[in-house]
Amino acid sequence: MGGPFARLQKGPPCKVTEGIPAEPGALQKMLEHIKVYYGNPPVMIHENGNAEAVDPAHPKMTYDDDFRIDFIKQYLEALSVSIRNGSNTKGYFVWSF
Numbered sequence: 001m002g003g004p005f006a007r008l009q010k011g012p013p014c015k016v017t018e019g020i021p022a023e024p025g026a027l028q029k030m031l032e033h034i035k036v037y038y039g040n041p042p043v044m045i046h047e048n049g050n051a052e053a054v055d056p057a058h059p060k061m062t063y064d065d066d067f068r069i070d071f072i073k074q075y076l077e078a079l080s081v082s083i084r085n086g087s088n089t090k091g092y093f094v095w096s097f
Contacts, residue, residue: 022050022071022074022075024074024075024077024078025078027045027048027075027078027079027082028078028079028081028082031043031079031082031087031089032082032085032087034087035085035086035087035088040086040087040088041088042088042089042090043087043088043089043090044089044090044091044092044093045079045089045091045092045093046093047093047094047095048072048075048092048093048094048095049068049071049072049094049095050067050068050071050072072094075092076092079092
């Protein structure tokens with residue numbers, strides 16, 4: 001599957017809830033697409049984040065958020081590249097619940 005939002009980065013994507021892979025490179029490509037095809041309007045990114053399903057065998061909540069930290073780091077790095085390349089991104093809000 002290619003298209004305008006195919007992966008930019010090589011290597012395994014980071015893990016996301018329900019086995020859906022994170023694709024920070026797709027955010028970068030989407031922002032480039034918006035810049036080129038829509039005249040670079042201001043962009044606000046809402047509710048980007050990573051949830052984790054509770055394991056019924058271990059229902060007690062844990063606070064090991066290394067995977068979330070890695071997820072946000074990868075997306076902020078992609079966003080930073082997009083802004084350096086001219087994206088008019090004005091805000092990025094992390095989904096935190």
